[in-house]
Amino acid sequence: MALLSFENISIGYDNNPIVENLNFEVEQGDYLTVLGENGAGKSTLLKTMLGLMKPLSGKIVFDKKVKKTEIGYLPQQTVVQKDFPASVWEIVISGCLSKTGLRPFYSKQEKEIAEANIKKLGLEDLKKRCYRELSGGQQQRVLLARALCASNKLLVLDEPVTGLDPKVTVQLYEIIASLNKEGITIIMISHDLQALQYANKVLHIGHQTFFGSKEDYLKSQDYQIFSKEGGKQND
């Protein structure tokens, strides 16, 4: 059974559907890239997936292996976070919060999980540093470590390379790809075609919906149109 399946999902605001009758499945170990123009409904899809919004119709089915709350989420940065006084450690361990339940403080085991993820993303030296003083790439690694604390099965990334320079972008993609090789399922929202390089599946939403393997997508008409438009945007 698929890890996560969308069955006839329609999403949107106030009964105005943006995307209708969406069907797709994510298997364990998949690397799914969700592409689409601005306003195509990528963010809305993501919010629905995370349970922040209800779908207008249809249902999302999770496999028993993942609880609904066991999704690691890498959000886009908010304005609040730009001058937020918090250390790297405080942010990373906050990813373990759902594990604490009614317990007010973090257990030793949860602290170890946070330590391990800090190490995994090479943040040991930055552990006590203030989040707002880090570079964009470092901040994304901190948020990625927090996401890994919340889940070691499924990561959902919302435009993770926005605002990063090309070198750091490649580094971040490499990190994500290596997490995927460890068996973590990745769902990444992007309008960057570079993101396709690592994916094995593609969901394209827009005028026409495409869902399938990357190879099929690269041959499809959606890709032809999107890559041209994407090229124009970059000029």
Place this chain on the structure above:
Amino acid sequence: MIELFQTIAAYFEFRFVQYAFIVGILIALCSSLLGVTLVLKRFSFIGDGLSHMAFGAMAVAAVVGLTNNMIIAMPVTIGAAILLLRTSQNSRIKGDAAVAMLSVGALAMGYLLMNIFPTSSNVSADVCTTLFGSVSILTLSIVEVWLCIGLSIATVIVFILFYNKIFAVTFDENFARATGTKANLYNLLIAIVTAVIIVLAMNLVGSLLISALIIFPALSAMRVFKSFKSVTISSAIISVVCAATGLLTSIVAGTPVGPTIVAVDIVVFLIFLLVGFIISRVRKGR
């Protein structure tokens, strides 16, 4: 210098000065704890709106002739907090308008009521006290003192128990929600505790100056400290020290309590602003 200490010691012989000091310090401690969260969540305006609601409720309580104003002010303010939070979650702009409407409305109605049904011969003085808290801290009854102590301790305990959750909800509400934290519940908790603090703090600084007590220590601490924990702890210390200094100054110099405390808070904020600026300069220079 010795004379000054003797004067202060002499004042502390009085029971009402002791009460004022205990209550003042506890209120300062509580109000600073949530300050960091309120500033960071861009909720400062809710604190301001709530304090005006509390003023209206106090006026009603005075007109009805209750000896303990908190009995009415507390539930009304908590209700308003829940209401404001609801509206501000639906849409940002609507929330702003709702706060402005409720707070100004409550202020006007409160003043109107106090004038139509005057409880003493000097209405202006009554209003001034409620707005700027000039003497109310010095006329606390023993019941009010114990109520303040009880509620303050409860506030501190709630804050410590929910510290990690409050942090998560403040830093990234969507992430917290997506990973199964009941963000709405904690927002509600934050709003209720804020309301309790505001009603308590009305005794110390009056309803117009409460926001200062809540946000200044947090803003000062944020200039210099870098982690949420250190900002929270230092803003609590700053707030208590400022309140103590302000109270002592006002007792010795005979200035109104509330504005004196806020003045000390402002001075400390300016010092921290300067220190923060120097630290960042030194860092860049290296």
